[in-house]
Amino acid sequence: MTNIIENLRGQVRNTVKNALHASVLKGELAESTIDEITIETPKDNNHGEFSTNIAMQLAKQVKKAPVQTAAILIANMDFSDTYIERAESAGPGFINFYLNKSWLYDTLKIVDRERNDYGRIDIGHGKKVMVEFVSANPTGTLHMGNARGGALGDCIASVLQAAGYDVTREFYVNDAGNQIEKFGISLEARYIQLLKGEDAVQFPEDGYQGEDIIDHMKDYIERYGDQLLKEDPAERRKKLVDYALPKNLERIRKGLEAYGIKYDVWFSEQSLHDSGELDETLQYLNENGLVVEKDGAKWFKATHFGAEKDEVIVRNNGLPTYFASDIAYHRNKFQKRGFDWVIDLLGADHHGHVARMKAAVEAIGVDPSKLDIVVFQLVRLFKDGDVARMSKRTGRAISLDDLLEDVGRDAARFIFNTKASGSHLDFDLDLAIKQSNENPVYYVQYAHARICSMLRLIESEGIKIPLADEVELTRLTAPEEIELIKKIAEYPDEIRISAQALEPSRLTRYVTDVASLFHSFYNACRVKGEEENLMKARLVLVSSTQIVIKNVLDILSIGAPERM
RNA sequence: GUGCCUGUAGCUCAGCUGGAUAGAGCAACGGACUUCUAAUCCGUAGGCCGGGGGUUCGAAUCCCUUCAGGCACGCCA
Numbered sequence: 001m002t003n004i005i006e007n008l009r010g011q012v013r014n015t016v017k018n019a020l021h022a023s024v025l026k027g028e029l030a031e032s033t034i035d036e037i038t039i040e041t042p043k044d045n046n047h048g049e050f051s052t053n054i055a056m057q058l059a060k061q062v063k064k065a066p067v068q069t070a071a072i073l074i075a076n077m078d079f080s081d082t083y084i085e086r087a088e089s090a091g092p093g094f095i096n097f098y099l100n101k102s103w104l105y106d107t108l109k110i111v112d113r114e115r116n117d118y119g120r121i122d123i124g125h126g127k128k129v130m131v132e133f134v135s136a137n138p139t140g141t142l143h144m145g146n147a148r149g150g151a152l153g154d155c156i157a158s159v160l161q162a163a164g165y166d167v168t169r170e171f172y173v174n175d176a177g178n179q180i181e182k183f184g185i186s187l188e189a190r191y192i193q194l195l196k197g198e199d200a201v202q203f204p205e206d207g208y209q210g211e212d213i214i215d216h217m218k219d220y221i222e223r224y225g226d227q228l229l230k231e232d233p234a235e236r237r238k239k240l241v242d243y244a245l246p247k248n249l250e251r252i253r254k255g256l257e258a259y260g261i262k263y264d265v266w267f268s269e270q271s272l273h274d275s276g277e278l279d280e281t282l283q284y285l286n287e288n289g290l291v292v293e294k295d296g297a298k299w300f301k302a303t304h305f306g307a308e309k310d311e312v313i314v315r316n317n318g319l320p321t322y323f324a325s326d327i328a329y330h331r332n333k334f335q336k337r338g339f340d341w342v343i344d345l346l347g348a349d350h351h352g353h354v355a356r357m358k359a360a361v362e363a364i365g366v367d368p369s370k371l372d373i374v375v376f377q378l379v380r381l382f383k384d385g386d387v388a389r390m391s392k393r394t395g396r397a398i399s400l401d402d403l404l405e406d407v408g409r410d411a412a413r414f415i416f417n418t419k420a421s422g423s424h425l426d427f428d429l430d431l432a433i434k435q436s437n438e439n440p441v442y443y444v445q446y447a448h449a450r451i452c453s454m455l456r457l458i459e460s461e462g463i464k465i466p467l468a469d470e471v472e473l474t475r476l477t478a479p480e481e482i483e484l485i486k487k488i489a490e491y492p493d494e495i496r497i498s499a500q501a502l503e504p505s506r507l508t509r510y511v512t513d514v515a516s517l518f519h520s521f522y523n524a525c526r527v528k529g530e531e532e533n534l535m536k537a538r539l540v541l542v543s544s545t546q547i548v549i550k551n552v553l554d555i556l557s558i559g560a561p562e563r564m
Numbered sequence: 565g566u567g568c569c570u571g572u573a574g575c576u577c578a579g580c581u582g583g584a585u586a587g588a589g590c591a592a593c594g595g596a597c598u599u600c601u602a603a604u605c606c607g608u609a610g611g612c613c614g615g616g617g618g619u620u621c622g623a624a625u626c627c628c629u630u631c632a633g634g635c636a637c638g639c640c641a
Binding site for chain 1: 566567568569570575576577578579580581583584585586587588589590591596599600601602603604605606621622633634635636637638639640641
């Protein structure tokens, strides 16, 4: 639960703040106001561990050149009880801070103490947050878009858990409304076609063309025969939907589970109709003057809340729209179930939903900042060097099941989390399948397996992996060792940033960096066979690296193999 | 036409709240296995940060404009 970097940053910030006070008190600097002292981490090692640009920001107020201000501040700094060794003015007026190496050795002690919990922080304070993701129509199978949304949503949820939030993963089941109608009509058409021939009935223009619909009906006929031919059509469609829908849902559930995703709640849209919550919501909006009638339909005045246009919530045939259910659904999330923060994941093709959903949340009296909608860009699939166009209409998309079979869960989850959600993702199927160095997931897993192998060998020779407190960590001085420890120290802060940005893709990059620094260390330094104290110190470092890699892969739900 | 996303090395992408000399992986080229896993490492090369303006001590980052690609603009979800 220790964020090392954050603590150090705090030390630096306080040092600067105190120096600023002291300088003003002594009359060396004019009084000034500054919102916040920003402490940044320079990318160049020669610039120390931390730096601040305060002297440049202050230049105008104190009417002094930044370099001069920096010098005054440095002269007034007190480093006692901190890890800071020295501060230097550099460049146009930066102040760079150089730390005493002991912070690195203390880092290894923290990792050793926290073990599986290393990296966990508590910025969430147990706040209740829901992450709703995938929520695919149960009328068909899962496709590449769902696969990206799934990997992203699940990892966002895990990162938030690691950051101290109380997280609920939820799948919204669209088991009501228009698309279920279409589902029924499609099933019915296939049912009749299978029994009476292709030409017996025309397949509806906007029906679901997928093979799975036909398969469902083949199975149904096998079990129950043709008795539904004589049935009233509405009743017939209902029976077919009642048969196929649970099967689809079960298949979706199993597919996602194989992908490493387990939901806490499967929430039924129909339940909002049955419980009366949908009607209540419509009534609430109506009573608050947020509904207008036009052309026989009822519209929600989304424009009142900054949206571009109003939205139909009840059609002129009297049926509520999907959007109406979604308002009731969010009312349920916030008000019935008391979530403090709700995160919805949406594919870019639904980004039009963002503005109206925000408006709707405000309309039901909830602070819209409590709703975050993460819009992720669509996936372009490459195969044999060409774009493999996926078409939902013809049902020829690559399914999640295909993906898991061809690519595997680890590679798929890793690749989907290498890109920021906002960037378009090219998924190279051939590369993903390849078990070679071109495929980044193996690079990380290999580092882990390599460490496990080293530790196994050492232990087989009767040497115990020592505790960090028992060894001379100051023996670790090689640049490869220092860089690796620094990277390990960053982990808790990396969790913090990933959680705040809702970007787990940072973690795949982070863990790749750890692996890379480890491999460099491995090639530069030997462990087994070294002088005993050095070997022990390195064993602690190697073991810490293993812990960090394992912890990150756990968050991403990617396997950490002990052998490869 | 309007709105949103994206434009950074040959390819795929990082670049946090504006900071110091723009990074990584892959591909290319040259090296390293009698020693803890070579699915590895070390090195070389590769750039008008789409273009043009502006804001300021300082811009890949912020603002305006323009070009290119993706997506969305329904009483579908």
